[in-house]
Amino acid sequence: MFGKRKIEVNAIQDSDLEEALKKTDQFEDLIEGNIKCRSCNTIITEKNIGVIQPESIGMKLKITFYCEKIDCVDEFKRRLNE
Numbered sequence: 001m002f003g004k005r006k007i008e009v010n011a012i013q014d015s016d017l018e019e020a021l022k023k024t025d026q027f028e029d030l031i032e033g034n035i036k037c038r039s040c041n042t043i044i045t046e047k048n049i050g051v052i053q054p055e056s057i058g059m060k061l062k063i064t065f066y067c068e069k070i071d072c073v074d075e076f077k078r079r080l081n082e
């Protein structure tokens with residue numbers, strides 16, 4: 001369990017993402033498969049992250065994820081333009 005987890009942590013190449021996730025307490029969620037695409041509910045992993053959108057909810061920063069599917073990235077763009 002620990003060994004597997006370590007490999008997955010190392011697989012996240014983007015250190016900025018890692019830092020951001022740690023700030024929002026979502027790093028563990030990502031590693032544990034608890035983060036889903038806002039558009040299609042696919043479980044987000046370091047391999048299928050399409051869009052990362054930090055959002056402030058009150059005083060807290062929360063990151064919304066979309067997977068890499070074209071449809072989901074389009075959904076993200078639609079929401080941005082609303």
Ligand SMILES: [Zn+2]
Pocket residue numbers: 037038039040041042066067068069072
């Ligand atoms: Zn998706």
